[in-house]
Amino acid sequence: MKWVSTLEYVAEPPENDMLRDPESYARLLQRVHDAVLTGMPAPRSPRSVVSESWERSLAAQVDPEDSEAPFIFESAELNDLRAQHPLAAVMPLLRETLVTIADDAEHMMVVTDADGLVLWREGATGVLRRADSLLLAEGTRWSEETTGTNAMGTSLATGRPVQIYSAEHLVRRYHNWTCAAAPVRDPDTGVLLGSIDVTGPLHTVHPAMLALVTASAQLAEGRLRAQLAVRDEKVRRANMRHLEALRGRPGALLSAGGRVLATEACLLPSTVEVRRGGGTVTLPDGRIATLDPLDEGYLLRVATAGSPTRRRLTLEYLTDGTGSTTVDGRDIPFTLRHAELLTLLALRPRGLSAEQLALQLYGESGNPVTVRAEIHRLRTQLGTGVVQTRPYRLAAEVNADFLRARTALRRTDAREATRCFRGPLLPESEAPAILEERESITAQVRQLALNSGDPDALWSFWETSCGADDLAILEALSTTLASTDPRLAVVRAHRARLD
Structure with a gap:
């Protein structure tokens, strides 16, 4: 309309x-x-x-x-x-x-x-x-x-x-x-x-x-x-259980006039033509959907012949800088808390409950209600088809530098691991699970670089904040870099300053 x-x-x-x-x-x-x-x-x-x-x-x-x-x-x-x-x-x-x-x-x-x-x-x-x-x-x-x-x-x-x-x-x-x-x-x-x-x-x-x-x-x-926004929020709170009951199948929560209030695993126009009493409707792109009347508004269930196209979520959080979050190539402004949530969900592809997330984010004092509110804001920020519920999990195709680093570590590929590692994981985070993951990845990448004896891998790690003043890394570089390599002079000068 x-x-x-x-x-x-x-x-x-x-x-x-x-x-x-x-x-x-x-x-x-x-x-x-x-x-x-x-x-x-x-x-x-x-x-x-x-x-x-x-x-x-x-x-x-x-x-x-x-x-x-x-x-x-x-x-x-x-x-x-x-x-x-x-x-x-x-x-x-x-x-x-x-x-x-x-x-x-x-x-x-x-x-x-x-x-x-x-x-x-x-x-x-x-x-x-x-x-x-x-x-x-x-x-x-x-x-x-x-x-x-x-x-x-x-x-x-x-x-x-x-x-x-x-x-x-x-x-x-x-x-x-x-x-x-x-x-x-x-x-x-x-x-x-x-x-x-x-x-x-x-x-x-x-x-x-x-x-x-x-x-x-x-x-x-x-x-x-x-x-209207206040009424919409009340309708969402009262009826989100119906949308969550779809368990990842495509659908949406609509107002009585057909405006889309929340979606699950599907992209929709801002308004859907509705019929009083519900029934079957045809969406503008030709998809068929069913309208189930609720006390206020409708539950829209989209019929699909196959799996919906997955969205692409890219996380670059191994960095000394601010990092980045993109969805389908579009940069998404993000808070540290949202980055922590996305990291934990990416590390646990089968999903986590609000209680589990609260424990991993806040420790024993964590409140699941706070987590649910943050997830709601995160889903609004990312759009449909990225974060699903019951349990909370990522439905998008995920490309994360910390996951690539983990894969390289399993393969003992020092060059790939250090190429992915451009700094510690979310260095400002104090969430218990993030602290543990940050220390684990940093330690494993460092040790793999040292074990490899590869000057390029060692140099990549040394260029990060984690390796800049690491004497063991400097010692390894001093012994592995060729005498004609100009990087050797840089390493010796830096080590001399440390000494």
């Missing part, structure tokens, strides 16, 4: 003449209004957003001389509508942002639903009283189809912020007013929820009105997005 946020719109600006000389501009707009509606030559053309709105309104049979907003609901009936409407959650924010300003500037704030029904109206008492004479009141509908061109209705019709001034209103009785409105969209589905409007008498026009309502709509969408 493709949708565009209010944040991405650039509204057509009102004319500079309106801001420099509002009264003269209003008289000009009146002449334009009369000329266009009577078919006479006009002194200028209306703004495109206005002329297009006039066309839509006239096509809906709005009478410019005798139309008014219809009452749809009485005040008593609005309470339930307000309570159930998504914008109710952002009304405190809108009051804080707009109503105080509206009071001071002789304006009022109006909030509608997606059909233009006025749900809330707050602001300066005098302006509210004057608005009553226009039936700009709670329970009335201000769509283009009912009241012609107006900021609320036109913003909903176009999906864009808009300011309507004086005779830009199609209906004549609204010519003494100015208004600016911006639409608000549901961050989950992208559908219009309603509009936020600031309205006031003609003389209260201000150049910041349009920017103010646009910013307020952005804040409202941001607040709704934050609330």
Whole structure:
């Protein structure tokens, strides 16, 4: 589902003449209004957003001389509508942002639903009283189809912020007013929820009105997005057990609207088209999947003819530098704790439980809850198909320098072992299992280099922080390097400094 946020719109600006000389501009707009509606030559053309709105309104049979907003609901009936409407959650924010300003500037704030029904109206008492004479009141509908061109209705019709001034209103009785409105969209589905409007008498026009309502709509969408993130996390926590029960088979946890909240061993678009009640769906790439309804959302199970393509995880942690983590060739920012987790999982391909990881990372004081939280963050960082659960294990194809070094040690291949060894394993780590592995690899590579008598292997180890001041390595180099090898002079000079 493709949708565009209010944040991405650039509204057509009102004319500079309106801001420099509002009264003269209003008289000009009146002449334009009369000329266009009577078919006479006009002194200028209306703004495109206005002329297009006039066309839509006239096509809906709005009478410019005798139309008014219809009452749809009485005040008593609005309470339930307000309570159930998504914008109710952002009304405190809108009051804080707009109503105080509206009071001071002789304006009022109006909030509608997606059909233009006025749900809330707050602001300066005098302006509210004057608005009553226009039936700009709670329970009335201000769509283009009912009241012609107006900021609320036109913003909903176009999906864009808009300011309507004086005779830009199609209906004549609204010519003494100015208004600016911006639409608000549901961050989950992208559908219009309603509009936020600031309205006031003609003389209260201000150049910041349009920017103010646009910013307020952005804040409202941001607040709704934050609330959605909280709900998503609750759904994940409540339903992750269903995803983990797939035990590595491809699937996903979806919101009620089809957004992908978590995945297991598969790549998916951000949203999957869902059917109420579940059933079989076809994914955009042609794969077939089954939707199992949950209390909140769906469990998506992907049917595969064969094994899914494995992702490639590369770990370079034997280094005196910072190391690197890449997935499918893409560098991944990582923390020391995440590097420790990946190292332990790479060393134990059959997997480890949260309790085992806690013991290896923290010792006897380790807490499995902390490990689960770190694994969750790590899986989010790496994306799907890298770390699986129950037990925690690496599903990707792993290429790690410390694993290559271990293989070379088993083969007693000194050159390959020292080529892989560019420094100690995660030197800043104090995790018990990492300390043990670091000391083991360092000691074995050092001993293999010494036993080999190979000057190239010895030199590779000496170039690391582990071998730089190692007298045994220096002694071996002094005896194995040819007298014509320029490296011999470097070794002797360094040994002399140590002595």
